[in-house]
Amino acid sequence: MGSVVLEEVTKRFGDTVAVDDLSLEVRDEEFLVLVGPSGCGKSTALRMIAGLDDPTDGVVRIDGRIVNHVEPKDRDVAMVFQDYALYPHMTVRRNVEFPLRTRSMDRDERQRVVTEAAETLGLGEFLDRKPAQLSGGQRQRVALARAIVRRPEAFLMDEPLSNLDAKLRVATRTELVELQRRLGTTVVYVTHDQVEAMTMGSRIAILNEGALEQIGPPPEIYRRPASVFVARFIGSPPMNTAAGPVRGEPGALRVVLPGGEIALTPHDSRTVAGSGCSEIVVGIRPEHVTVNDAKDGATADGAAGDASGIPASVLSVEALGYERHVICRLDDGTTMIARISTDGPEPPAHSAVRLGFDTARLHFFDPATTRRIDG
Amino acid sequence: MTALAEPTSPSREEIRAWMERARRRRRMRQSGLALLMLSPSLVIFAVFVFYPFFRNFQLAFYRTPPFPGLPKQWAGVDQITDVLGSAAFRNSVWVTVKFAVLTVPVGIALGLVLAVLAHQRLRGITVYRTIFSSTVATSVAVASVVFLTLLNPQIGLVNYYLGREGAQSLLQDPTWALPMVALVTIWQNLGFTFILMSAALQAIPDEMLEAAEVDGAGPTRRFLRVTIPLLSPTIFFAFVVGTISAWQAFGQIDLLTQGGPGGSHGATNTLTYFVFTDFFERQNEGTAAVLSIALFFIVLGLTLLQLRYFERRVHYER
Numbered sequence A: 001m002g003s004v005v006l007e008e009v010t011k012r013f014g015d016t017v018a019v020d021d022l023s024l025e026v027r028d029e030e031f032l033v034l035v036g037p038s039g040c041g042k043s044t045a046l047r048m049i050a051g052l053d054d055p056t057d058g059v060v061r062i063d064g065r066i067v068n069h070v071e072p073k074d075r076d077v078a079m080v081f082q083d084y085a086l087y088p089h090m091t092v093r094r095n096v097e098f099p100l101r102t103r104s105m106d107r108d109e110r111q112r113v114v115t116e117a118a119e120t121l122g123l124g125e126f127l128d129r130k131p132a133q134l135s136g137g138q139r140q141r142v143a144l145a146r147a148i149v150r151r152p153e154a155f156l157m158d159e160p161l162s163n164l165d166a167k168l169r170v171a172t173r174t175e176l177v178e179l180q181r182r183l184g185t186t187v188v189y190v191t192h193d194q195v196e197a198m199t200m201g202s203r204i205a206i207l208n209e210g211a212l213e214q215i216g217p218p219p220e221i222y223r224r225p226a227s228v229f230v231a232r233f234i235g236s237p238p239m240n241t242a243a244g245p246v247r248g249e250p251g252a253l254r255v256v257l258p259g260g261e262i263a264l265t266p267h268d269s270r271t272v273a274g275s276g277c278s279e280i281v282v283g284i285r286p287e288h289v290t291v292n293d294a295k296d297g298a299t300a301d302g303a304a305g306d307a308s309g310i311p312a313s314v315l316s317v318e319a320l321g322y323e324r325h326v327i328c329r330l331d332d333g334t335t336m337i338a339r340i341s342t343d344g345p346e347p348p349a350h351s352a353v354r355l356g357f358d359t360a361r362l363h364f365f366d367p368a369t370t371r372r373i374d375g
Numbered sequence B: 001m002t003a004l005a006e007p008t009s010p011s012r013e014e015i016r017a018w019m020e021r022a023r024r025r026r027r028m029r030q031s032g033l034a035l036l037m038l039s040p041s042l043v044i045f046a047v048f049v050f051y052p053f054f055r056n057f058q059l060a061f062y063r064t065p066p067f068p069g070l071p072k073q074w075a076g077v078d079q080i081t082d083v084l085g086s087a088a089f090r091n092s093v094w095v096t097v098k099f100a101v102l103t104v105p106v107g108i109a110l111g112l113v114l115a116v117l118a119h120q121r122l123r124g125i126t127v128y129r130t131i132f133s134s135t136v137a138t139s140v141a142v143a144s145v146v147f148l149t150l151l152n153p154q155i156g157l158v159n160y161y162l163g164r165e166g167a168q169s170l171l172q173d174p175t176w177a178l179p180m181v182a183l184v185t186i187w188q189n190l191g192f193t194f195i196l197m198s199a200a201l202q203a204i205p206d207e208m209l210e211a212a213e214v215d216g217a218g219p220t221r222r223f224l225r226v227t228i229p230l231l232s233p234t235i236f237f238a239f240v241v242g243t244i245s246a247w248q249a250f251g252q253i254d255l256l257t258q259g260g261p262g263g264s265h266g267a268t269n270t271l272t273y274f275v276f277t278d279f280f281e282r283q284n285e286g287t288a289a290v291l292s293i294a295l296f297f298i299v300l301g302l303t304l305l306q307l308r309y310f311e312r313r314v315h316y317e318r
């Protein structure tokens, strides 16, 4: 098993920069998730690790060895493609065997390995079928089996769950992580689904327009997003952000938002003052926003609230059964979403409310660089 | 509501019967319409295909008189056994078999090789693609004239490079005549085979070959284990079509060798050409009819054989 390292890797296709100066280390036996919006270069990064695309610039290492000029077949990585890329003319057994036949492994050994992989993935009864006779989920398992028989340095997976239905996707998510633990393999897993990223990765790397925004364990990414992009990409509904000028004394700063002000905690005041920004982007997660009655300040779910807070009007309420998302608009048109419990009456659409912010849970970003401001 | 529903409510059986009747009516109307729309082509087929086809069987039983104007004579199966037993017939079947064996596999292999070569993302590759497919736009006549010139004993480049200027053309050489005709045929068909194979190659997902590459397969293995099996339906199709067209080859033979050298036992006297000379030169409708019926059954038999024995080994997706 091995580590995978990208050092200042860039990939250009003509004028498009698919991957931009990306440095990334995937540790041995780690489950690293590469996540980002469509077209941000995830697949390209993965293909460069596999050797299917050549970097325009930079170095790729697998298990410490520079592999830039090593053919894909000699890199000892296995890849699971989004459409599985099973060989339609071969039975499941032949498909799974294929990587073993390319190296000289004797028949009995091959048989044993295939049977073992089929057992692991519950494919025993399908071994003599052709891929066309399998369901999407079964095909996905065949693709996985074909990858695990190799015992490669690393698994590369490009959105392997995106063709499955929602229920199967959730089940397979857990199974994949379990499988990785059992095999102790390094996995680089590409997805555009932030829930997959949060639940599967031991670490997450977030890509935006080919560049790395942040890398870290899921809880840290959620708690301390390194940029506005990460803050808004991870979390559902996304983090609310609003820009405004900073006012007040260094020890007691306020941020002026449309329709009102937010007073910062002394700690935050010092942090923001230290950054020297005269204008700032404030971020707050929907679960840290309360929706209060415009007049008496009672919160929407019934608790007594405060009558201060930023005035807003309710656009709509999405009831998910276990929680509600209240989508509001500030005076200047900025959208803010609050995530509230299902207790209490529903704030009617178009009603005027006041949004209360948990000021201990604010995030601050430099509007010029969009990077996080930290104490 | 209750007043309406109660007394008239039909039983399940009644509903089923109505639907059945409606379905039958619809089907009748549809088949009438289908017949109406097919009728123009049925008329054309009847006049130009079905009638001659059956008339041919009738001709096969009558001997054509040595001089036009004399009455035809009923010969029964005698004429058929005479023709099928003749050395000239056996010669022409053997020539056609050799011709098919020379043209079909080589033609497909060449077309495939060119398609694989042209299936690369290289600058200027479209120029090669155009060149490779250009013979589709060339008629048999043009191809034959080009090669006739190349093979001309006095001015042809072939004899010049072989150092045999002025000697007889290879087309007059009993050993080389058929291979030369085969060469022209291969060249002429190459464009079509190339386009066929290129289209099939393009239909193979890149991911499939990339997966094989990551799985440790080198170029040869990828080609043999992935590309070829996925191309097999196309190769099979090219094989069937190529074989049929080999048995029907005419233009190039007429222009290059007229079935010779060697007269009616000629080295290039394929069955189709034999039918042609029998009818138009010897004007013997009777024997020509027997020959063409033989040709029909040979092609039919070969095609059925191919369908039966090869199709099973061919991978069809889904």
Ligand SMILES: Nc1ncnc2c1ncn2[C@@H]1O[C@H](COP(=O)(O)OP(=O)(O)OP(=O)(O)O)[C@@H](O)[C@H]1O
Residues within 6 Å of the ligand: A013, A016, A017, A018, A036, A037, A038, A039, A040, A041, A042, A043, A044, A045, A192
């Ligand atoms: N072969 C190619 N030729 C030209 N441009 C390409 C090629 N492959 C990718 N690109 C471009 O590079 C960028 C990154 O593509 P990539 O496939 O890596 O995105 P992705 O993050 O995997 O997106 P998705 O989630 O939609 O799969 C895109 O802008 C894409 O258009």
Ligand SMILES: [Mg+2]
Residues within 6 Å of the ligand: A042, A043, A044, A158
């Ligand atoms: Mg992709």
